[in-house]
Amino acid sequence: MGVHGRPDINPYERDIDMTVPLTFLSRSLGDIPMRLTADDRFLLDSPAFLRLMRTVLNAEAHSELSATLAPFAVFGPEDLAETGVALTYDPASLAVVVVQVRPDQRAVEDLFAPPRDDLNDVNLAPAALSAYLNLNASQTYVWGADDQQRPTINIDGAVRFGRVVFEGDASLGEEFGLTDTTYRFARNYARFVYDQPEDYRRWFLGDLDPEVRGQQSFVQMGGIGVARQQRRFNTFRAAVLQGNRQLVLQRQATVRFFRNGSLYRELRLQPGRYDYSSLPLLAGSNDVRVEVQDITGAVQDLSYSQYLDPIDLDPGDYEYGAYLGATSRQLGRAPDYRGPLAFTGFFRKAFFGRPAIGIGVQASAKVQSLTGQTQFVLPNGARLLLDAGASRSNLAGAGYAAGIAYDQFFDRGGLADNFSLRADYVSPDFANLSNPEGFNLTALSVTGQYTRQFSQSLLATVSGSYLKGREETGDTYRIGATAFYRINERWTVRAGVDYAGFPREFAIGSGFSANIGLVFQPDYRRRAEARYESRDNLAELSYTQSGLNELNSVGFGGVLTHREDSVQAQGFASYAGNRFDASVSHAAFGPSLSSIDQLQATSVRVGTTIAFADGVVGMGRRINDSFALVYPHETLGDRSVVAGASLAQNNYLGKSGGLGAAVNNFLASYVTQSVQYDVENPPTGYDIGPGVVRVRPPYRSGYAVRVGTEAFISATGTLVRGGSPVSLAGGRTTLLDLRDGENPQPMPFFTNTVGRFAISSLLPGRRYLVETYGNNGTTERSFEFTVPADNDGLVDLGTVVAGVAR
Numbered sequence: 001m002g003v004h005g006r007p008d009i010n011p012y013e014r015d016i017d018m019t020v021p022l023t024f025l026s027r028s029l030g031d032i033p034m035r036l037t038a039d040d041r042f043l044l045d046s047p048a049f050l051r052l053m054r055t056v057l058n059a060e061a062h063s064e065l066s067a068t069l070a071p072f073a074v075f076g077p078e079d080l081a082e083t084g085v086a087l088t089y090d091p092a093s094l095a096v097v098v099v100q101v102r103p104d105q106r107a108v109e110d111l112f113a114p115p116r117d118d119l120n121d122v123n124l125a126p127a128a129l130s131a132y133l134n135l136n137a138s139q140t141y142v143w144g145a146d147d148q149q150r151p152t153i154n155i156d157g158a159v160r161f162g163r164v165v166f167e168g169d170a171s172l173g174e175e176f177g178l179t180d181t182t183y184r185f186a187r188n189y190a191r192f193v194y195d196q197p198e199d200y201r202r203w204f205l206g207d208l209d210p211e212v213r214g215q216q217s218f219v220q221m222g223g224i225g226v227a228r229q230q231r232r233f234n235t236f237r238a239a240v241l242q243g244n245r246q247l248v249l250q251r252q253a254t255v256r257f258f259r260n261g262s263l264y265r266e267l268r269l270q271p272g273r274y275d276y277s278s279l280p281l282l283a284g285s286n287d288v289r290v291e292v293q294d295i296t297g298a299v300q301d302l303s304y305s306q307y308l309d310p311i312d313l314d315p316g317d318y319e320y321g322a323y324l325g326a327t328s329r330q331l332g333r334a335p336d337y338r339g340p341l342a343f344t345g346f347f348r349k350a351f352f353g354r355p356a357i358g359i360g361v362q363a364s365a366k367v368q369s370l371t372g373q374t375q376f377v378l379p380n381g382a383r384l385l386l387d388a389g390a391s392r393s394n395l396a397g398a399g400y401a402a403g404i405a406y407d408q409f410f411d412r413g414g415l416a417d418n419f420s421l422r423a424d425y426v427s428p429d430f431a432n433l434s435n436p437e438g439f440n441l442t443a444l445s446v447t448g449q450y451t452r453q454f455s456q457s458l459l460a461t462v463s464g465s466y467l468k469g470r471e472e473t474g475d476t477y478r479i480g481a482t483a484f485y486r487i488n489e490r491w492t493v494r495a496g497v498d499y500a501g502f503p504r505e506f507a508i509g510s511g512f513s514a515n516i517g518l519v520f521q522p523d524y525r526r527r528a529e530a531r532y533e534s535r536d537n538l539a540e541l542s543y544t545q546s547g548l549n550e551l552n553s554v555g556f557g558g559v560l561t562h563r564e565d566s567v568q569a570q571g572f573a574s575y576a577g578n579r580f581d582a583s584v585s586h587a588a589f590g591p592s593l594s595s596i597d598q599l600q601a602t603s604v605r606v607g608t609t610i611a612f613a614d615g616v617v618g619m620g621r622r623i624n625d626s627f628a629l630v631y632p633h634e635t636l637g638d639r640s641v642v643a644g645a646s647l648a649q650n651n652y653l654g655k656s657g658g659l660g661a662a663v664n665n666f667l668a669s670y671v672t673q674s675v676q677y678d679v680e681n682p683p684t685g686y687d688i689g690p691g692v693v694r695v696r697p698p699y700r701s702g703y704a705v706r707v708g709t710e711a712f713i714s715a716t717g718t719l720v721r722g723g724s725p726v727s728l729a730g731g732r733t734t735l736l737d738l739r740d741g742e743n744p745q746p747m748p749f750f751t752n753t754v755g756r757f758a759i760s761s762l763l764p765g766r767r768y769l770v771e772t773y774g775n776n777g778t779t780e781r782s783f784e785f786t787v788p789a790d791n792d793g794l795v796d797l798g799t800v801v802a803g804v805a806r
Contacts, residue, residue, distance in 0.1 A: 006040040009091050014038050015773045017730035017750070022052050024098040025270055029055065034089075034096060035074065035730075035773075042089045043074040044096065053085075054107075056098065058273075061105035103249065106272030111279075122672060124693045126160075127613035130702025132623045133157035136607040143600040150174055150183050157623075158700040165193040165700045186334040195699050197233040197670060201226065202699075207335060210323040213346045215371040215389035215401050216360045217432035221344070222337040223325015230317055233670045247274045247302075253294035259411065313350035320347040327364070327433060340364040342433055348373070360389075367393040367436040382408040387424075391431045396438025399430030415455070421448040428470065444468040457486040474503025492519045494531075511535070537564045547574045549621070549666050550644065550651040567596050578655050579619045580608040611663055613702035620654050620663025626697035628675045630654070631661035633708030640680045641707040655680075661704075672696045677707050685714040685794025687760045713762040713787050717797030718755045725755025726802060731772035731782065733759050765789030772802070 001007060010016060016036045022029045029052040033045040046069045054062060061084070068083050069075055077087040086100035139151040152173035159166045168190035175182050191206030204225040211227060212218050247255065249271050257264045257279060264279070279288065290302040313319060327339035341364065348358035358373040371389035378384060387403035403424040410417035423446045431438040449463040464479040480498025487493060494517040502510050517531035528543040540561045547555025556573040572585035583605045590596035609620050611627055618629045630643040643662040644652025654662035664675055676692045688707055695703055719726045732746040749770055751757045762768065767786045771779045782802045787795055 103271035225323035393431035618661035629661035683793030
């Protein structure tokens with residue numbers, strides 16, 4: 001106990017300001033400003049405390065707490081005496097701990113919540129105007145050939161203005177026809193995209209790639225489309241069925257969750273409300289038992305049955321797609337929209353307590369089809385899926401298609417088995433947008449698979465398929481078994497057998513075959529495999545080391561394949577530079593190893609990207625979605641800035657220079673992520689900022705990240721009073737000579753145990769006032785100083801005497 005009758009949490013006999021974590025049940029709620037007073041009290045910032053307690057208190061309790069703290073800008077633990085919330089300060093961990101919240105005040109806690117994408121963590125907005133253009137050139141040289149194929153150039157990119165995106169893809173290369181070869185430019189696609197992420201909706205105008213479901217067929221279209229899909233905009237959504245189930249605990253208890261007879265998780269929980277509706281379930285029926293044993297020893301069992309609908313929608317959620325336009329008469333490059341006007345669309349909905357359903361419509365003047373899906377959930381983790389479609393075509397008449405599938409998941413207490421069986425029948429006249437003639441060579445297809453997990457190291461799969469052809473196409477069948485055994489973390493062996501039968505005209509490959517393979521994979525980048533297959537007397541050796549999306553990263557590998565009458569060898573390598581990436585491969589063919597050089601071909605590819613964001617330009621490697629351009633402030637002169645995830649090891653993503661900003665080409669849409677940056681050889685004391693910004697990129701967006709600022713200078717010194725260092729003093733630093741339009745906030749000031757201090761983010765040629773806090777919230781002028789105008793980063797103020805101007 002201290003001299004003030006309280007625990008001695010402040011031995012320095014003066015007020016001290018600091019920022020500390022606020023914790024509850026061993027988890028951090030966030031940081032909060034705190035003042036340790038000279039008389040051993042601690043005071044907290046009221047607005048920050050109320051904001052951090054939102055995740056702990058329910059709405060009613062939080063409202064009552066807000067009313068209690070309304071009169072206080074700062075408060076102490078005694079001000080919470082009537083609220084049911086109790087606090088303490090832990091000097092050992094420098095944290096404020098919430099030690100009590102009444103159970104009836106607790107907010108509902110989701111025990112199995114998926115990771116949350118916190119939008120409050122985003123601190124940088126995308127550029128109003130951004131664009132990028134990917135350029136790739138490739139060339140293959142066949143050794144000894146008289147006629148060489150001309151190079152292929154691919155161009156793709158996007159322009160984003162506000163919330164509208166224009167994206168396109170085109171190529172220049174050879175196109176092979178029936179009688180000749182032409183070298184021409186072809187548009188692959190060009191379209192406008194408009195996203196409404198708050199409604200999980202995306203609009204398209206131009207070349208369309210319609211999404212299809214069930215028995216629908218894909219056809220390329222040119223026109224307008226819209227699609228709603230939650231997963232596209234919310235990566236971290238729960239992918240399990242939820243039932244809005246809650247658990248209320250009046251006393252501390254141990255809670256065990258059993259799923260289909262197996263213990264899934266055991267938790268030690270404090271009194272309060274808990275939501276376990278996000279408990280991961282298995283496909284099909286689930287028997288769930290919740291066992292609650294409180295501190296008195298009383299045990300309570302809660303049991304229920306619930307099913308998981310694997311149509312990939314959350315309960316109550318729905319998705320749809322609708323596309324209208326002219327159809328293309330060819331699939332691939334340069335769509336030809338001289339086909340008929342058509343519509344394709346689908347709608348799927350998941351319900352609470354009932355299976356999801358889906359319907360689809362495709363229609364043109366010549367052909368119309370209607371499809372549907374539903375399923376029945378059976379006991380013991382099983383599911384029966386029904387899939388059907390009906391069509392009418394001017395060319396083929398009426399037709400139909402039907403599918404049925406059964407799958408079951410076996411949970412064996414840490415081990416799992418899977419069984420699936422599916423059969424599809426297509427009538428001779430079933431037609432759709434891509435097949436208006438109803439040309440169906442296969443009448444019936446049946447596939448099945450059973451996977452057994454014998455242990456964590458041994459897995460085996462048995463699979464089979466049967467295709468019944470029409471007219472003279474014949475039947476095809478195959479049955480096989482494969483086992484995988486994991487010897488250790490690096491070595492895996494695979495072995496299997498199969499028997500296949502093909503139509504007479506494709507008799508090659510029919511009959512019995514065995515295969516075996518040995519895989520060595522020491523890490524996620526390197527993989528080596530040796531395998532043999534008896535059907536073609538095939539033996540193969542391969543090694544691959546993949547490259548990384550980092551500066552000067554190299555990937556390479558090779559494959560050597562031997563068949564009865566041929567040998568093929570191929571080597572390849574890739575390189576990721578600062579402004580480009582390149583790859584090269586060389587292949588050789590021959591009837592034997594001694595004559596493998598009979599035919600040789602070498603391919604080379606080089607690619608680069610030009611990116612723009614709000615006036616900033618940079619060249620780098622290929623951009624697939626979103627990007628950030630990191631560029632230096634003028635106060636850094638000709639120094640380079642770098643962007644990357646591990647700057648200490650110099651494996652960053654890009655570096656600024658004569659060709660513009662450093663390019664971070666690896667950002668994904670609608671996911672909160674970090675853009676890290678640094679300066680190569682910065683001036684001593686130069687303040688570059690936090691070194692990271694958090695972003696949540698919209699679709700195909702760009703960011704301009706400036707490194708450095710006009711307020712880049714840091715000042716250091718030692719504060720003394722009466723010949724002794726002023727230790728652990730808190731205070732603030734204020735800009736004195738304000739200019740028009742300036743309204744900067746005071747910056748924190750503090751000293752260590754020997755009076756040393758450091759002040760950052762100072763403007764050159766400006767004068768500042770430093771004030772320190774005294775007892776009872778008072779402040780006193782400590783000293784003033786002027787930052788030299790010609791300083792390049794660090795000002796050493798030396799020994800500063802409190803109360804004496806400099």
